[in-house]
């Protein structure tokens with residue numbers, strides 16, 4: 001940041017809740033390319049229809065709020081927010097305004113240098129989504145499948161001080177919400193949306209500058225880039241003596257700039273008032289306790305526990321804790337392995353995920369149980385196969401066929417040769433064929449000796465198609481070379 | 486009391502009213518506001534704000550899909566449609 005100024009950033013994040021039906025009617029909450037098929041009198045805003053709250057939506061919203069350390073309010077109120085737009089058939093959006101169901105939470109982000117920062121969450125409220133407009137040249141088309149889909153809006157305090165923190169906050173938020181099954185968390189498809197409020201002020205100042213709202217931040221990268229651009233734009237403007245206007249700006253990712261959308265000169269008047277169709281929502285203590293109990297382990301708790309229990313590197317634990325499927329796949333695998341769990345993490349994170357990426361398979365669709373990873377490494381420790389064979393031959397076959405490592409080793413004849421006399425025979429044969437290398441070992445210095453040993457290991461591996469037990473082969477080669485002297 | 490701004494209210498409601506209607510409606514609405522204003526004379530400092538007239542709580546619905554409207558039915562009252570979408574005048578703002 002340009003030395004004399006600092007940025008003050010707050011994020012407003014909308015997450016679509018993963019329910020089967022909409023917030024206030026039984027129409028399906030499901031993406032489809034067929035427009036206007038998930039609609040009914042309620043979500044079309046027909047006169048006389050009445051909204052009824054979806055219990056599951058409330059449950060998911062409460063789950064999210066608990067995971068974000070919020071205070072849950074027993075009583076909350078739904079209000080009407082009025083504005084006119086074709087994707088909003090009732091001409092008002094049902095949302096929570098004065099009395100949201102959750103306030104005063106926080107989440108902790110971890111920066112690149114390892115420092116942690118607490119970002120406070122001001123409030124979370126429930127509301128309904130609007131439909132979609134498709135703009136044609138001379139008219140616009142409206143699809144109301146999305147109208148009424150349940151959303152939560154998570155509003156942070158302006159505790160974020162730079163674009164990187166904003167991205168980290170958003171990623172952490174996404175990881176938590178996806179982990180607890182509240183949302184799909186897909187920014188590109190819009191199941192998670194982010195608007196940012198950003199202002200600048202002289203460093204150390206307590207006063208807040210005029211804030212600008214940025215919309216259309218539909219990827220983690222764009223959040224960071226758009227904020228970086230906007231902060232610089234504001235700093236340059238202030239330096240030139242210009243005044244920052246309170247306005248909404250749209251991020252244009254093609255040009256990597258923000259563009260003015262509308263100024264707040266005529267402040268919008270939403271005329272909020274409590275929706276007379278919806279009595280207060282009550283979250284009874286008993287229900288709250290039930291939801292709390294169903295929450296399970298959160299990503300940070302998982303991370304802390306696996307570091308302690310399985311003694312894996314913090315870096316690995318961090319990656320694992322960002323995806324629930326991956327996290328528990330690791331744990332299942334580690335449980336079935338007799339050695340150090342770090343090796344399980346290594347083979348999953350660097351080998352298995354690589355194969356899956358290449359084969360375009362998702363971890364949840366892997367055709368074998370996680371315990372097979374443990375069994376695979378057990379075979380390595382029992383000297384039945386080498387680590388190389390495990391990674392390069394058995395593991396890809398497991399992904400392809402779902403067969404157990406034992407069966408694959410058997411079927412493909414991958415069992416390594418650990419028979420001393422057999423390996424000795426091969427070594428002696430290669431000594432005969434390569435007298436020069438034997439001589440090099442005899443008269444050479446330490447470095448030359450090492451080179452000769454490496455050479456013969458290569459020969460033995462070639463002769464056995466990589467199946468010789470590498471440690472045994474090495475020991476035998478050295479022993480026999482010494483005997484040659 | 487500030488003068489009732491009938492133009493703003495008409496704009497917010499997207500209702501076009503003529504000068505004559507304005508003259509007729511403005512004093513009427515002002516009277517209504519004055520009447521409501523008299524409620525402020527009551528001391529309510531010891532009473533919890535009520536957001537709803539009736540003290541009852543929302544009933545919740547299980548998350549089970551119902552049959553939605555057939556699309557022809559949903560689009561039946563649309564001023565204009567192509568059989569799939571509601572067609573509206575080109576949206577310029579926002």
Ligand SMILES: [Zn+2]
Pocket residue numbers: 022025026027038039040041042043044148
């Ligand atoms: Zn509906």
